[in-house]
Amino acid sequence: MKKLVIAVLAASALVLAGCSDSDTQSTTDSATNAANNAADDIGSAASKAADSAGNAASDTRDAGFIAVLAAASLKFGDDKDMVDEAKDVCEDLKGGKTAAEAADSVKDKYDGDAGKALNFVRSAVPAYCATEVGKLVG
Numbered sequence: 623m624k625k626l627v628i629a630v631l632a633a634s635a636l637v638l639a640g641c642s643d644s645d646t647q648s649t650t651d652s653a654t655n656a657a658n659n660a661a662d663d664i665g666s667a668a669s670k671a672a673d674s675a676g677n678a679a680s681d682t683r684d685a686g687f688i689a690v691l692a693a694a695s696l697k698f699g700d701d702k703d704m705v706d707e708a709k710d711v712c713e714d715l716k717g718g719k720t721a722a723e724a725a726d727s728v729k730d731k732y733d734g735d736a737g738k739a740l741n742f743v744r745s746a747v748p749a750y751c752a753t754e755v756g757k758l759v760g
Contacts, residue, residue, distance in 0.1 A: 687749040712751035
């Protein structure tokens, strides 16, 4: 909306510039440049805000996932290892594996405990690949 207002003001300044002398033209050029710079600043600020919001959402999801694992005594390695493993599980599921097959690739993290591995998969799916939740049943 702000870009539209700025564009209208810039266009108006250009129309008025056509009706006056060269001193007014340089003023109009300065106003147009200022309007363009303001529009660029607004776009840059919006982009930075969107990036920050995306990063915050990802950090919140990761923290929630780690908290779930801690509450269920399913932690291993460091937080990054667990998040990376959860994302790998999701890729396995999206690639056609069943939840049990995906859990097999996690068993080594739990000294071969298939139950803990399957619970890890059950925790990872809602956090990182909710579209695969149907594979948790059955």
